[in-house]
Amino acid sequence: AQAYLIDCIIQVFPDEYHIETLSILLAVCPKLRDKVNIRTILQSLMDRLATYYAEEELLDGELDTNEVKKSVFNDSFPMFEHCVQNVYNARGPKLTSKEVIRLQTALLKFSLKCYPGNMEQVNRCLGTCITFIRQAAQVGALANQTTLPEEDGAFELDEASVVELEKMLSIPLDSLALKVLQLDHYSDLLRFLPWENRRDVSMTMLGAIDSSGDTPNTVKELEELFSIISPVIKDPEEDEEDDGMRDSQEEINLVSKLVHLLHHHDLNVTHEMLVVARNHLSESGENRESHLLVPVVFASLGLVNLIQTKKGEGQKEEITEPKEEETPATEGESTTEDAPKHKKATSTPLGCRKVFVFIQTTITMLAKSNAELAVKLFLHAALASDALLDPSSDDKEDFTQITHELLVQAFFLHEEEINEPKSQRRCVVNMVAALLACKSLTNQDYESLVTKSAQYAAKLLKKEDQCEMVTMCSHLFYPIHKGENGYSNPQRTLECLQRSLKLADASTVASPGSVYLFVDLLEHYVYFFEHNNPVITEAYVTGLIALIKEHLESYKATGSAASVAVANADAQFQQLLNDIKRKQTDSKLADRFKLIQM
Amino acid sequence: SPYFFFFFFFFWNNSFHTMANFGELVLVLGDLHIPHRANAIPEKFRRMLVPGKMQHVICTGNVGTEQYEDLRELAPNLHVVQGDFGGESFPETRVVQVGQFRIGVIHGHQVIPWKSHEALARMRRKLCVDILISGHTHKNEVVEHDGHFHINPGSITGAYSSITRDVTPSFVLLAVQSDKVVCYVYELIKGEVEVSKTEFSKKADHLL
Numbered sequence: 001a002q003a004y005l006i007d008c009i010i011q012v013f014p015d016e017y018h019i020e021t022l023s024i025l026l027a028v029c030p031k032l033r034d035k036v037n038i039r040t041i042l043q044s045l046m047d048r049l050a051t052y053y054a055e056e057e058l059l060d061g062e063l064d065t066n067e068v069k070k071s072v073f074n075d076s077f078p079m080f081e082h083c084v085q086n087v088y089n090a091r092g093p094k095l096t097s098k099e100v101i102r103l104q105t106a107l108l109k110f111s112l113k114c115y116p117g118n119m120e121q122v123n124r125c126l127g128t129c130i131t132f133i134r135q136a137a138q139v140g141a142l143a144n145q146t147t148l149p150e151e152d153g154a155f156e157l158d159e160a161s162v163v164e165l166e167k168m169l170s171i172p173l174d175s176l177a178l179k180v181l182q183l184d185h186y187s188d189l190l191r192f193l194p195w196e197n198r199r200d201v202s203m204t205m206l207g208a209i210d211s212s213g214d215t216p217n218t219v220k221e222l223e224e225l226f227s228i229i230s231p232v233i234k235d236p237e238e239d240e241e242d243d244g245m246r247d248s249q250e251e252i253n254l255v256s257k258l259v260h261l262l263h264h265h266d267l268n269v270t271h272e273m274l275v276v277a278r279n280h281l282s283e284s285g286e287n288r289e290s291h292l293l294v295p296v297v298f299a300s301l302g303l304v305n306l307i308q309t310k311k312g313e314g315q316k317e318e319i320t321e322p323k324e325e326e327t328p329a330t331e332g333e334s335t336t337e338d339a340p341k342h343k344k345a346t347s348t349p350l351g352c353r354k355v356f357v358f359i360q361t362t363i364t365m366l367a368k369s370n371a372e373l374a375v376k377l378f379l380h381a382a383l384a385s386d387a388l389l390d391p392s393s394d395d396k397e398d399f400t401q402i403t404h405e406l407l408v409q410a411f412f413l414h415e416e417e418i419n420e421p422k423s424q425r426r427c428v429v430n431m432v433a434a435l436l437a438c439k440s441l442t443n444q445d446y447e448s449l450v451t452k453s454a455q456y457a458a459k460l461l462k463k464e465d466q467c468e469m470v471t472m473c474s475h476l477f478y479p480i481h482k483g484e485n486g487y488s489n490p491q492r493t494l495e496c497l498q499r500s501l502k503l504a505d506a507s508t509v510a511s512p513g514s515v516y517l518f519v520d521l522l523e524h525y526v527y528f529f530e531h532n533n534p535v536i537t538e539a540y541v542t543g544l545i546a547l548i549k550e551h552l553e554s555y556k557a558t559g560s561a562a563s564v565a566v567a568n569a570d571a572q573f574q575q576l577l578n579d580i581k582r583k584q585t586d587s588k589l590a591d592r593f594k595l596i597q598m
Numbered sequence: 599s600p601y602f603f604f605f606f607f608f609f610w611n612n613s614f615h616t617m618a619n620f621g622e623l624v625l626v627l628g629d630l631h632i633p634h635r636a637n638a639i640p641e642k643f644r645r646m647l648v649p650g651k652m653q654h655v656i657c658t659g660n661v662g663t664e665q666y667e668d669l670r671e672l673a674p675n676l677h678v679v680q681g682d683f684g685g686e687s688f689p690e691t692r693v694v695q696v697g698q699f700r701i702g703v704i705h706g707h708q709v710i711p712w713k714s715h716e717a718l719a720r721m722r723r724k725l726c727v728d729i730l731i732s733g734h735t736h737k738n739e740v741v742e743h744d745g746h747f748h749i750n751p752g753s754i755t756g757a758y759s760s761i762t763r764d765v766t767p768s769f770v771l772l773a774v775q776s777d778k779v780v781c782y783v784y785e786l787i788k789g790e791v792e793v794s795k796t797e798f799s800k801k802a803d804h805l806l
Contacts, residue, residue, distance in 0.1 A: 256633035298635045383760035575723035
């Protein structure tokens with residue numbers, strides 16, 4: 001009857017009445033019989049008031065039209081809090097963790113709705129919970145005559161409380177996101193949750209961080225965040241039951257996105273944050289490590305760009321001496337703020353070289369679990385370093401060595417670890433393309449790498465792959481973009497193409513559909529001919545045109561099985577012939593191209 | 599011009615039957631690299647990518663691990679090619695017929711030297727297409743070459759590239775009406791969407 005009557009009172013009277021009589025109603029609540037569900041009563045009251053205040057805000061703008069209203073608004077949270085405390089007292093020893101948490105959750109929701117940004121209230125709610133739980137732990141220990149658990153986490157909360165606690169800790173994430181780290185007891189309360197629930201809360205937190213775009217302001221904050229989200233980072237434990245609920249890909253995605261949010265106006269701090277991130281992510285286990293370290297590599301490459309931009313703008317960062325990479329300096333933040341004035345003159349900006357070393361070690365770490373990915377990353381890093389070469393600047397740093405070193409590592413890794421044929425082909429494509437794009441290598445270094453590339457190409461498993469890749473390598477020996485003193489070996493270019501011709505020949509014997517290889521080759525002969533390779537004369541072009549015509553006619557005549565492939569190759573061939581014809585009348589190229597007989 | 603800008607956004611919000619006046623719409627995008635290098639497609643672009651308005655989506659590759667399903671929902675036809683980071687289940691090249699145009703698609707890291715239109719022309723001839731779409735450079739381009747067109751939608755997320763220093767998020771929309779194409783390039787510059795357009799039509803065996 002009491003529950004029904006109270007409910008009636010709450011429903012029947014308008015909000016204004018309740019505001020006036022709130023204190024009376026709240027005083028009664030603790031006196032109600034045990035079986036009455038106080039929580040639902042308080043919750044419905046709080047919800048009514050929250051809605052009412054929200055509407056008032058919209059209508060009047062401010063709540064100062066009525067002094068009573070305003071004073072009650074300011075007092076309502078403490079009033080509810082006080083009431084809740086009285087309820088606890090009235091319950092006495094029968095009070096359970098679950099009930100405590102539930103009521104604090106209701107208060108928390110009320111606070112977030114009506115007093116957004118009031119961290120103190122949130123702290124009080126969390127504080128009440130943790131005090132009660134710790135007390136319960138103590139009582140439990142005494143009852144069982146065991147020693148008091150040293151760590152919070154060692155005390156096992158009952159299942160129902162776990163569910164409630166998880167809910168409670170998830171609620172503020174939407175509005176507060178990263179700010180929860182500033183709360184007194186948030187991380188402490190998390191420790192009472194078992195692994196799985198902590199993981200769920202962490203996922204919600206990471207999602208909130210991603211939506212808010214909030215970033216940790218200090219290395220210390222980042223460290224704390226990482227310790228909270230550790231259940232998301234690591235591979236499932238061996239004895240963990242896979243309930244199928246765990247979405248590894250989603251976890252990897254959210255953590256990866258966190259890495260991209262790490263920014264600080266002081267680039268040294270950004271770098272430190274990436275170091276911290278890498279330290280944690282490298283412990284994620286074999287399955288995930290390669291996925292999680294990739295964003296670290298790209299974030300670091302982005303950092304290199306930022307450093308260059310800053311240099312270009314002539315700014316000098318106000319930072320400390322570069323710290324040893326391996327110690328994530330928690331003092332980093334304090335020294336930047338308290339740096340004595342004279343240090344500004346002697347401090348050095350974050351150097352690209354240091355970041356490249358970091359990138360290199362990171363890629364090496366993930367090479368163990370995904371060699372192909374590591375090869376590609378080494379190549380990207382090499383290109384990034386190559387792009388830093390600026391002959392006009394008086395920057396003393398020499399990136400040629402770094403570029404070369406990274407390329408060598410890529411090549412080495414390819415040799416040692418890449419065994420599957422498709423993977424090998426993909427790597428060779430990437431290696432040749434990257435090498436061709438590099439501008440800063442010495443002729444000697446370039447030549448040794450180019451020679452290696454050709455060797456890898458020739459050793460691929462399938463003849464078609466060998467043919468295509470050796471053809472691709474021909475570009476390396478006669479790079480169009482390299483200047484007067486650039487590497488050039490026209491003869492080797494021809495040798496590549498001639499070798500490819502033989503391979504194409506061998507391929508088409510087995511499968512006529514491979515005739516496209518000849519057309520691809522013709523494209524290359526024409527290309528180098530057009531670019532004045534001294535040893536690739538019109539004779540080669542003329543000869544190859546005739547050869548292709550012969551092949552195509554014989555395949556058409558015999559109605560070859562691979563007629564679609566042959567038709568495609570023919571179409572490609574016709575396009576190329578048209579292109580040559582066009583060039584025979586082009587003002588700049590006619591003289592050269594007229595030499596080709598079709 | 600402001601007139602054009604207003605006109606285009608009006609067109610964007612139209613119902614399907616009016617859309618038919620613009621022909622088939624082909625969304626062209628790529629190099630998302632989510633979450634390796636970027637977190638999401640920029641908000642202002644996301645709002646424009648509404649399902650049901652386009653007939654085709656062409657992706658130059660490097661979608662990443664998250665967006666594939668979203669792309670599939672945008673249009674009845676999704677054509678993705680293999681990038682250099684993942685996507686090994688996709689083919690390296692694709693040819694799509696839209697109106698009278700044969701459109702070839704390749705990621706582009708395989709076409710060397712990078713950034714060379716001569717090299718792209720080689721691929722264009724190989725695929726026997728009127729328009730060649732490629733990505734990889736993260737730099738959008740609409741270039742006429744030998745009477746044909748080379749289109750690069752750039753990176754829709756503005757992802758990091760080791761070969762292009764400052765990447766502007768961008769994508770392309772093609773409005774194909776039998777033998778005419780209007781090509782719209784959308785860029786996100788200082789937080790605002792900017793559009794530019796190119797028109798071309800097909801004559802006999804080459805484009806003008």
